[in-house]
Amino acid sequence: MKALSQNRRHPMVGVALLLLGLLLTGGLYSLASNINSASAYSQADYTSADNISDGETLFNANCASCHGIGATGGPAGPSLVGVGAASVDFQVGTGRMPLQMTGPQGQEKQNQFNEEQTMQMAAYVHSLGAGPSIPEDEYLDADHADVNLARGGELFRVNCAMCHSASAGGGALTRGKYAPTLHGVEEEHIYEAMVTGPQNMPVFSDSNLTPEDKRDVIAYLKEFETQGYPGGASLGSLGPVAEGLFVWTGGLALLIGFMVWMTTRSS
Amino acid sequence: MSVIQDYQASTKTGKIANFVDTRMGASKMVKEFGRKLFPDHWTFLFGEVALYSFVIVVLSGAFLTFFFDPSMAHVVYDGAYKPLYGVEMSAAYASALDISFEIRGGLFMRQVHHWGALIFVAAASVHMLRVFFTGAFRRPRELNWVVGSVLLILALAAGFTGYSLPDEVLSGNGLRIIDGVMKALPVVGTYMSFFFFGGEFPGDQIIPRLYSLHIMVVPALIILMVAIHLFMVVVHKHTQYPGPGRKHTNVVGYPVGPVYAAKAGGFFFIVFGIIALISGFLQINPIWTYGPYDPSPVSAGTQPDWYIGWVDGILRLMPGMLGDFSMLWHIPMPWGWNALPLGVLIPLIPAGVLIVGMVLWPWLERGMTGDNREHHILDRPRNAPGRTAVGVAGVIFYCVMWAAASSDLMAVYFMLSLNDVAYALRFLLIFGPIIGFIVTKRICLALQRKDREIALHGRETGIIEWTPEGAILERHEMVDDYRLYELVAYETQQPIPAQPNNKGRVGLWSKFKAACSRAFYEDRVEPVTAQELAEAHAEHDQDRRKLQGSVGRTVQELEGKRDNS
Numbered sequence: 001m002k003a004l005s006q007n008r009r010h011p012m013v014g015v016a017l018l019l020l021g022l023l024l025t026g027g028l029y030s031l032a033s034n035i036n037s038a039s040a041y042s043q044a045d046y047t048s049a050d051n052i053s054d055g056e057t058l059f060n061a062n063c064a065s066c067h068g069i070g071a072t073g074g075p076a077g078p079s080l081v082g083v084g085a086a087s088v089d090f091q092v093g094t095g096r097m098p099l100q101m102t103g104p105q106g107q108e109k110q111n112q113f114n115e116e117q118t119m120q121m122a123a124y125v126h127s128l129g130a131g132p133s134i135p136e137d138e139y140l141d142a143d144h145a146d147v148n149l150a151r152g153g154e155l156f157r158v159n160c161a162m163c164h165s166a167s168a169g170g171g172a173l174t175r176g177k178y179a180p181t182l183h184g185v186e187e188e189h190i191y192e193a194m195v196t197g198p199q200n201m202p203v204f205s206d207s208n209l210t211p212e213d214k215r216d217v218i219a220y221l222k223e224f225e226t227q228g229y230p231g232g233a234s235l236g237s238l239g240p241v242a243e244g245l246f247v248w249t250g251g252l253a254l255l256i257g258f259m260v261w262m263t264t265r266s267s
Numbered sequence: 268m269s270v271i272q273d274y275q276a277s278t279k280t281g282k283i284a285n286f287v288d289t290r291m292g293a294s295k296m297v298k299e300f301g302r303k304l305f306p307d308h309w310t311f312l313f314g315e316v317a318l319y320s321f322v323i324v325v326l327s328g329a330f331l332t333f334f335f336d337p338s339m340a341h342v343v344y345d346g347a348y349k350p351l352y353g354v355e356m357s358a359a360y361a362s363a364l365d366i367s368f369e370i371r372g373g374l375f376m377r378q379v380h381h382w383g384a385l386i387f388v389a390a391a392s393v394h395m396l397r398v399f400f401t402g403a404f405r406r407p408r409e410l411n412w413v414v415g416s417v418l419l420i421l422a423l424a425a426g427f428t429g430y431s432l433p434d435e436v437l438s439g440n441g442l443r444i445i446d447g448v449m450k451a452l453p454v455v456g457t458y459m460s461f462f463f464f465g466g467e468f469p470g471d472q473i474i475p476r477l478y479s480l481h482i483m484v485v486p487a488l489i490i491l492m493v494a495i496h497l498f499m500v501v502v503h504k505h506t507q508y509p510g511p512g513r514k515h516t517n518v519v520g521y522p523v524g525p526v527y528a529a530k531a532g533g534f535f536f537i538v539f540g541i542i543a544l545i546s547g548f549l550q551i552n553p554i555w556t557y558g559p560y561d562p563s564p565v566s567a568g569t570q571p572d573w574y575i576g577w578v579d580g581i582l583r584l585m586p587g588m589l590g591d592f593s594m595l596w597h598i599p600m601p602w603g604w605n606a607l608p609l610g611v612l613i614p615l616i617p618a619g620v621l622i623v624g625m626v627l628w629p630w631l632e633r634g635m636t637g638d639n640r641e642h643h644i645l646d647r648p649r650n651a652p653g654r655t656a657v658g659v660a661g662v663i664f665y666c667v668m669w670a671a672a673s674s675d676l677m678a679v680y681f682m683l684s685l686n687d688v689a690y691a692l693r694f695l696l697i698f699g700p701i702i703g704f705i706v707t708k709r710i711c712l713a714l715q716r717k718d719r720e721i722a723l724h725g726r727e728t729g730i731i732e733w734t735p736e737g738a739i740l741e742r743h744e745m746v747d748d749y750r751l752y753e754l755v756a757y758e759t760q761q762p763i764p765a766q767p768n769n770k771g772r773v774g775l776w777s778k779f780k781a782a783c784s785r786a787f788y789e790d791r792v793e794p795v796t797a798q799e800l801a802e803a804h805a806e807h808d809q810d811r812r813k814l815q816g817s818v819g820r821t822v823q824e825l826e827g828k829r830d831n832s
């Protein structure tokens with residue numbers, strides 16, 4: 001303390017200030033971008049000619065090799081006519097597209113494009129034929145006054161748990177395909193997954209699950225993420241397998257340790 | 268009698284003790300049990316762990332009964348857990364949720380009950396493996412082995428009936444499988460299922476019925492069997508590992524009172540403490556995430572508790588189709604077609620083989636060894652290569668089925684194809700035990716040879732000595748007499764050839780028995796005899812003398828040189 005007050009212009013002060021400034025701007029930026037993240041772009045953006053043509057350029061550079069010029073389908077990818085903006089936003093937003101390698105299932109990876117670029121490609125695909133569009137904020141709001149958590153839970157158990165598991169931790173499908181964990185997936189992407197049915201997931205159209213139903217499901221999943229584990233550490237939410245594994249490793253090891261200790265004293 | 272009445276204790280405690288004793292004869296019991304000797308080895312404590320965890324499960328279970336409502340009546344949940352608020356469910360599930368969220372300490376007690384149950388069955392299983400691999404089931408303890416097997420099956424029954432009580436989706440799926448297996452049985456299946464569930468699955472009877480089984484019938488049977496089990500342990504006296512001074516006619520150990528009793532009492536609290544710690548820190552069976560049972564949703568990642576896993580696994584391993592050959596048969600009957608789902612029935616065979624093989628093992632082994640003597644000294648596993656190899660084969664067989672119950676999780680977490688996992692496990696189910704048998708037997712024989720080598724020539728110290736004559740010798744350190752005894756005091760089994768029956772013919776059955784006996788005992792390493800030992804030691808003594816002689820000479824030579832200079 002004394003040293004600090006005596007030497008006001010400590011050489012590290014500049015660095016500290018710089019760090020503080022960076023943190024502040026970074027924090028503010030991420031706050032601001034979070035507020036806008038759901039759908040920062042209005043319907044009008046999808047019809048703007050500028051965005052469509054920018055999207056086409058991006059698409060031809062990054063996607064046409066597989067999906068073909070004009071997105072009408074190519075050697076290594078399906079036609080995207082009519083898949084809708086939601087599909088592009090989901091596929092590109094979760095990093096699935098551009099596809100990195102062929103395999104049983106396209107993998108998620110680091111997102112390759114920023115939001116504006118994603119929106120422009122979505123606008124381009126949207127212009128080729130109408131399909132599900134990016135959901136409105138209203139249907140992504142887990143804290144909305146009309147949300148019915150219990151109903152979301154029921155819908156989730158009936159429609160999703162058979163693939164994604166009751167704890168939403170994911171599950172296996174045949175031949176190396178799998179339903180991924182839903183923990184930490186953004187609201188927007190949950191909605192889009194339901195409405196577009198990526199790869200081996202079925203489509204849940206609005207006549208299946210209304211937008212309000214979808215919001216309930218999203219709210220349930222978000223509640224799941226935030227409620228924590230009342231009983232202690234979750235062991236990965238894997239259910240009885242993880243519990244059994246623990247008993248046979250940690251539990252027995254602890255017991256055997258004491259058993260050996262109990263009997264070595266005497267010999 | 269009159270002597271006892273005349274005795275006057277001088278202290279207050281003495282007076283109370285005397286009062287009780289003159290009415291109940293407690294001192295006789297203390298004398299009888301208190302003087303029982305217990306050998307001290309950590310592997311002998313697994314049975315105790317099982318016993319103590321059972322006590323803990325009973326205590327925590329008693330707490331749960333105060334609040335659990337085993338009823339399938341429909342209620343609307345209005346408790347504290349928001350995501351289920353307003354959902355229709357059975358009273359059983361609602362009360363299990365209340366135990367978790369509303370009863371003070373309820374969640375902790377549920378977790379103690381469930382972790383305790385998992386540890387109970389695990390400890391009992393390891394206890395069984397210990398008994399098997401050391402040959403403690405041999406005469407006169409075969410009946411106690413059978414009682415133990417019954418206890419293990421009862422433990423599975425206790426676990427399964429308990430696991431099903433909360434009536435959520437996870438355990439409901441388990442019951443649905445039981446229902447399916449029952450219905451797969453030809454002719455009687457459907458009747459059995461209707462009888463068990465009190466009508467069409469799931470009905471509204473099953474939870475109360477399971478509850479009666481879970482808190483009354485099964486625990487009462489367990490307690491009865493445990494009493495018989497322990498009584499027999501006292502009657503037979505405990506076995507012991509081979510060691511100097513340990514004979515078939517004695518037990519070397521501690522008397523129960525006071526040291527052993529105190530230790531055992533302390534150990535109870537250690538087990539209690541461990542279970543309590545685990546239950547306090549690790550969540551188990553979060554029933555609120557699964558939702559109320561309803562036959563339509565089936566969740567991915569549905570697994571039973573670990574001890575039922577092997578039965579689930581064998582069902583998963585069974586192919587439904589082999590190429591074009593369907594395992595679902597349709598048998599024409601006068602009233603139409605009856606389905607015969609072999610895919611469900613065939614898996615019952617390996618499961619049955621495992622259980623029946625376990626129960627009958629003492630007799631199977633006797634058939635092959637012809638050894639009907641009493642055994643109170645245990646085998647080191649390596650000294651019974653045939654049995655150890657069968658044990659390992661059985662463990663592998665069990666573990667492959669067990670692993671198959673988590674095939675989906677293996678596929679997801681190790682990025683494998685679910686189909687490939689199933690193919691690999693099917694291969695292992697058949698060839699794993701065979702490979703395990705051969706490899707284990709070879710390892711046992713190799714270890715026995717190593718023991719023999721050590722007994723005869725001592726431990727290699729890695730110190731190489733070079734005599735002035737140029738001879739190079741490794742120094743061998745002889746083991747002390749205690750260790751030596753352990754290395755040489757064992758018996759081997761000879762294979763018994765096929766015996767002709769009283770008509771003088773060698774039947775197929777006895778040929779089969781002889782073949783098994785040969786597979787088990789043809790290759791063996793005989794224990795070191797006293798003569799071999801004497802010869803080997805004489806040889807080593809000579810070496811040592813030579814070496815010492817030459818070292819002595821070198822020193823003299825060196826000293827001579829110094830004197831000269």
Ligand code: HEM
Binds near residue numbers: 326
């Ligand atoms: C006499 C002894 C026992 C009593 C009185 C008892 C009582 C109970 C009760 C009332 C429940 C339902 C409450 C609930 O599910 O939260 C329960 C659940 C259960 N019991 Fe027991 N039980 C006893 C012994 C056992 C044994 C020996 C085992 C296993 C080997 C066992 C395993 C289970 C399991 C796995 C559950 C499900 C726990 C859960 O909800 O997570 N119980 N028991």
